[in-house]
Amino acid sequence: MNIQRDSADGTVGKALDVLDRVAAFGRPVRFSELLEDAPFPKATLYRLLQTLAKQGMLAYDDDRGTYAPGMRLVRMAHAAWAQSSLAPIARPHLDELSRAVGETVHLAQLDGGQVLYVDKRNAVRPLPMFSEAGKVGPAYCTGVGKAMLAHLDEAACDKALARQSWHRFTPHTVTTPEAMRAELETIRAQGHAYDREEHEPGIHCIAMPVLSATGRMLGAVSVTSSVERGPLAELERHLPKLKQAVEHIAGDLHDWRFPDQREG
CATH class of the missing domain: 3.30.450.40 (GAF domain)
Structure with missing residues (x-):
């Protein structure tokens, strides 16, 4: 996976980096898979995933233990596609x-x-x-x-x-x-x-x-x-x-x- 975003811009930059990484898999992804090449510690990654899920930017599947793009992110993507x-x-x-x-x-x-x-x-x-x-x-x-x-x-x-x-x-x-x-x-x-x-x-x-x-x-x-x-x-x-x-x-x-x- 080739993520080239700058993840050094504080919490917002790290959150966007996580969204990029989840989307790049093209399928629901487990925490352990994201952790393999994450540029920040395990606790930070977990906290970011939890926050993004609470905000609807990611969807978490309790049964499978996987993360995928959430409906809020999908709505934003459709709006961006239409406007830009x-x-x-x-x-x-x-x-x-x-x-x-x-x-x-x-x-x-x-x-x-x-x-x-x-x-x-x-x-x-x-x-x-x-x-x-x-x-x-x-x-x-x-x-x-x-x-x-x-x-x-x-x-x-x-x-x-x-x-x-x-x-x-x-x-x-x-x-x-x-x-x-x-x-x-x-x-x-x-x-x-x-x-x-x-x-x-x-x-x-x-x-x-x-x-x-x-x-x-x-x-x-x-x-x-x-x-x-x-x-x-x-x-x-x-x-x-x-x-x-x-x-x-x-x-x-x-x-x-x-x-x-x-x-x-």
Whole structure:
């Protein structure tokens, strides 16, 4: 499990860290499992879990002795999704793109330098792959991640690159900031990014950023397939439809802003 939140910000920071850890398991989790890699003492973890359960942020199952996200947290997550996610606005355009290309379509945003998948449409013939709505993945070796990194300003890009793990997932993975910077220049010039089996063997994609009228990067959309279905060049025939989709999403976002990203 890769939790990269700063848990040093007092009690609130520790509580958020615990919520992250419970959610990251993707299933009800026991106290002993959370304790294995918790960054604070047993008594502190127990106290935080009890408080979060009392507040409805976690649900505790007495019979199984497990913790899971509580209904209060679920309600907050739905509200955040509706107010701060591109997904509700992008939905009809993702549906249209999915019907047009017949391949897997992803919508993503950046979260702390990493890729947060906020929506997905499966291909006519679905492919098993890592990405699912709500999952967090690396930015440096995914099409949507690179499309977004390429359109950050220099300071934000430097900060995001400093947060990458540079783990070699496949023989095709770029593993240095220097090589990535060179690729990002190419992406800016051509307007789209590729994942050339860099995150998962046999999976490749094309991706484009969603940009505001002033060029602010808001997210990215990708069309994904497998090498078994055809070479990457075959995916390129979908570039006009992908470009149309991101432009339509950007158009619908004209009067919409993230709460902390209002443009002057």
